[in-house]
Amino acid sequence: MVEYRDQNAPPGGPYRWGMVIDLDRCTGCEACVVACHAENNIRISGEEEASKGRAVNWIRIERYWEGEYPNAQVKFMPVLCQHCGSAPCEPVCPVYASYHTPDGLNAQVYNRCVGVRYCGNNCPYTVRYFNWFEPHWDEPLNEQLNPDVTVRSVGVMEKCTFCVQRIRGAQQTAQKEGRRVKDGEVTPACVQSCPTEALVFGDRNDPNSRVSRLSKDDRGFGLLEELGTEPSITYLKRIK
Amino acid sequence: MEARKDFFLKKQKRAGEKEHWNLIQKTNDDLLSPMFETGRSYYVVVAVLSLLVLAAAGAWTYQIKTGIGQSGLHPPIFWGVYIASFVFWVGVSHSGTFISGVLRISKAEWRRPITRIAELMTLFSIMVAALFIFVHLGRVWRFYYLIPYPNQRQIWPNFRSPLMWDAAAIFTYATSSLIYLYLPLIPDFALMRERVTGWRRPLYRVLALGWRGTQTEWRWLGMAMRIITILIVMVMISVHSIVGFDFAVSLVPGWHSTIIPPYFVVGAIHSGMATVVMGLYFVRKIYRLDGYIRLEHFDKMGKLMLLITLLWSYFYFVERQVVWYGKIPDEMTVLDSILYGPYAPQHWAMIAFNSVIPLIALSIPRFRRWPLGLMIVGILINIAMYIERILIIVPSLGHPRLPYAWGRYFPSWVELTILVGSFSFFLLLYVLAIKFVPMIAIWEEKEGILHGRYEER
Amino acid sequence: MADTKSAKRIIFGLFEPQTPLRPILDRLQEMKFSEESIEISSATPILAQPVGVGWKRFRLVHVTIIAGAIGIFFGVLLAGGTALLYPIRTGGKPIVSPSIVGIISYEMMMLFAIVTTFITAVVKVLRSHRVAAEYDPRIDEGFVGISVLSDRGDPRGGPVQDLFQEAGAVEVEVQ
Incomplete structure (x- = not known):
């Protein structure tokens, strides 16, 4: 009934940010996890909290085994916020802390969040993380916080943003120059650090971007896409 | 019209007969006596309950100070004891409205000694339930973000969220149950206004609204009661359905089920009735009101409980049966963990307490006339209903679709302290109310005398 | 008095x-x-x-019905109207959907009806005292x-x- 108007829409229609994760390339090295921690001011959970299952990893490497030792085969799957087109976490938020941006991001407004945690329950991927305590960083990590990223306080939900600070930076540059953001101009920290280039990021509305081309690969699938969540991330996996 | 006038005047004549007149005097004295006679044990009970409430308040303060991490929650289990308690207490609050509302609508004579006891429970348990919303919030100091009022922050609540439906329903229900408790109290306040001294007198003077017992007043009261009774039963059904929606509209395996809202309503009535029976037992026992809360009342409550037990068992069976036969893997992991897995002991205890034991016991006519027995069944049902809330929340959340994220949950000492404190708070409010309002509606009891209940006996 | x-x-x-x-x-x-x-x-x-x-030509239930109708109107404004003024997209759900407006309107209808009935009865009781x-x-x-x-x-x-x-x-x- 009501269309959302985006005043800052770029020439040629809005962006739709998306990612492709090639599971056949992923080695499970966890470089993306480390990069994400450094980029996004992710708090240090500590041993005790981590053992309670409260470690925060906006991107995590899920390990699955096939077969028994010694013939076990380990499989890795990086899981991060899928930035669903029809996100289950969004409508359940009573204060609009979780909402959908016009460029297809599943945004989390920390200031608004009151911490009812319904979004965390309703996320089928369990990629939402909660700040159970006031965040802290051991010395000297507190000296290297990223000034572009908010430090989240106690009692709010947080999750992967697709490094929205980088996206917005590139968008503003492009807007000033009166053009669209070029393919490859924006790379989230995890994509940037992936040594095997298993992760690719870009605009799905641009048919010539790497993401658009790769996601048409016949190896592609969406994680739990049968739920109708319309995830923005396409996984690639060869079926043996 | 004239004939009707005479009929009702006959009722007044009956009041003049010596036997009835004496009964009326006795009713006044008997039902007011709990408010005036205070033993030492009363103060002990109040002190103990207050201490437990204070402990819970301390635990909550500690949680606010340090963070919600003081609970045992962690991904993927974001809801735990607090939400289970919220659902449980909303359930208990269905006692008053169901018992008193439905019995009033059906003009059941035997409701008279039960309504007030039940209505007080409704009000207090909905208060405790509302408290748990705040205990549960991660940033409780920002609770006003949930209230729809124009503000400078450009924040408005999202009515698409089931939690906002919840807030609307709970607010409506709490307001109306307060009104529903207060209306039939007005004549009793007038009665007490003339008989108490000290600080209570000016209070009752205000609360009695200058009641003079005129027929016009009775008529307005009666009209308002009849209308509000019907409405509040409709609100009651909607409140627990909406609490059920909180779960049913989500994607979580084990929650996403169409039967959850009606099943919640039945479960709520189940625990509400059980709580009313417990209240009846203790009020009768402690204040020796055997002449008012009689065995026939327990018998009739027992029959109603039997009906609700059957309904609950039916709903429960349907819910599990459908999931089990459908054999969808995500749903099955949840069901398996409940039926055979780590949650099996709690589950089978719940089945025994909630279904098997009440079904057998309440089917025996002699058991229904045994107040202590009914009270024990009430306790069992309440324990089982609490387990049921936990079993809905924890196993479902603990088994999300990606097995990597599976988790277990056990409440922390903070959660348990607050849980115990919530029970103490409910009891404390109830115990304090005994000194403030008559536990049995005096005028309704007197009206019962004039309706000739005593002759039928 | x-x-x-x-x-x-x-x-x-x-x-x-x-x-x-x-x-x-x-x-x-x-x-x-x-x-x-x-x-x-x-x-x-x-x-x-x-x-x-004063009770003769006055039916309390009419007050209840009118208040309930106002409650429905208020509920529609609250759940539907404010959403239109504040159209934020969440999870592919429409900005205004009838079922949600219905739920909120139902609760508001009940709230208005019950509170108004109560207040009217109280006022009538107080006014009958002369x-x-x-x-x-x-x-x-x-x-x-x-x-x-x-x-x-x-x-x-x-x-x-x-x-x-x-x-x-x-x-x-x-x-």
């Missing part, structure tokens, strides 16, 4: 419960006291059709009070008091 300086007065007779009220009421009617000026006080409702003020005498605690024990409202100079005052005495009133009082 019966003020001694006001132009009206209330003659109040307190009767034992067994006193037949019917003849007294008939006599009062013969004396041309209107139904609005006679009140009977009792510990429980005893008359289905009371002699009293006819009846002050409360007598003996009413709670089963006694019945009859109040008659008349002008201070009404010549029927004396006969009414006599009538009450004859009928066996425990107490007759003029306020």
Whole structure:
């Protein structure tokens, strides 16, 4: 009934940010996890909290085994916020802390969040993380916080943003120059650090971007896409 | 019209007969006596309950100070004891409205000694339930973000969220149950206004609204009661359905089920009735009101409980049966963990307490006339209903679709302290109310005398 | 509140419960006291059709229905209207959907209906007081009070008091 108007829409229609994760390339090295921690001011959970299952990893490497030792085969799957087109976490938020941006991001407004945690329950991927305590960083990590990223306080939900600070930076540059953001101009920290280039990021509305081309690969699938969540991330996996 | 006038005047004549007149005097004295006679044990009970409430308040303060991490929650289990308690207490609050509302609508004579006891429970348990919303919030100091009022922050609540439906329903229900408790109290306040001294007198003077017992007043009261009774039963059904929606509209395996809202309503009535029976037992026992809360009342409550037990068992069976036969893997992991897995002991205890034991016991006519027995069944049902809330929340959340994220949950000492404190708070409010309002509606009891209940006996 | 300086007065007779009220009421009617000026006080409702003020053409349920309708309107504005003013996209759900507006409107309908019914009843109770005498605690024990409202100079005052005495009133009082 009501269309959302985006005043800052770029020439040629809005962006739709998306990612492709090639599971056949992923080695499970966890470089993306480390990069994400450094980029996004992710708090240090500590041993005790981590053992309670409260470690925060906006991107995590899920390990699955096939077969028994010694013939076990380990499989890795990086899981991060899928930035669903029809996100289950969004409508359940009573204060609009979780909402959908016009460029297809599943945004989390920390200031608004009151911490009812319904979004965390309703996320089928369990990629939402909660700040159970006031965040802290051991010395000297507190000296290297990223000034572009908010430090989240106690009692709010947080999750992967697709490094929205980088996206917005590139968008503003492009807007000033009166053009669209070029393919490859924006790379989230995890994509940037992936040594095997298993992760690719870009605009799905641009048919010539790497993401658009790769996601048409016949190896592609969406994680739990049968739920109708319309995830923005396409996984690639060869079926043996 | 004239004939009707005479009929009702006959009722007044009956009041003049010596036997009835004496009964009326006795009713006044008997039902007011709990408010005036205070033993030492009363103060002990109040002190103990207050201490437990204070402990819970301390635990909550500690949680606010340090963070919600003081609970045992962690991904993927974001809801735990607090939400289970919220659902449980909303359930208990269905006692008053169901018992008193439905019995009033059906003009059941035997409701008279039960309504007030039940209505007080409704009000207090909905208060405790509302408290748990705040205990549960991660940033409780920002609770006003949930209230729809124009503000400078450009924040408005999202009515698409089931939690906002919840807030609307709970607010409506709490307001109306307060009104529903207060209306039939007005004549009793007038009665007490003339008989108490000290600080209570000016209070009752205000609360009695200058009641003079005129027929016009009775008529307005009666009209308002009849209308509000019907409405509040409709609100009651909607409140627990909406609490059920909180779960049913989500994607979580084990929650996403169409039967959850009606099943919640039945479960709520189940625990509400059980709580009313417990209240009846203790009020009768402690204040020796055997002449008012009689065995026939327990018998009739027992029959109603039997009906609700059957309904609950039916709903429960349907819910599990459908999931089990459908054999969808995500749903099955949840069901398996409940039926055979780590949650099996709690589950089978719940089945025994909630279904098997009440079904057998309440089917025996002699058991229904045994107040202590009914009270024990009430306790069992309440324990089982609490387990049921936990079993809905924890196993479902603990088994999300990606097995990597599976988790277990056990409440922390903070959660348990607050849980115990919530029970103490409910009891404390109830115990304090005994000194403030008559536990049995005096005028309704007197009206019962004039309706000739005593002759039928 | 019966003020001694006001132009009206209330003659109040307190009767034992067994006193037949019917003849007294008939006599009062013969004396041309209107139904609005006679009140009977009792510990429980005893008359289905009371002699009293102001309830005649007034149906409380109409208030309830009107308040409920206003509640629905308010609910629609709250859940639908504000969403239109504040259109934020969440999870592929429409900005305004009938089922959600329905739920909120239902609750608001109930809230408005119940609160308004309650307030109306309270106001009506408070306003009915100018006819009846002050409360007598003996009413709670089963006694019945009859109040008659008349002008201070009404010549029927004396006969009414006599009538009450004859009928066996425990107490007759003029306020």
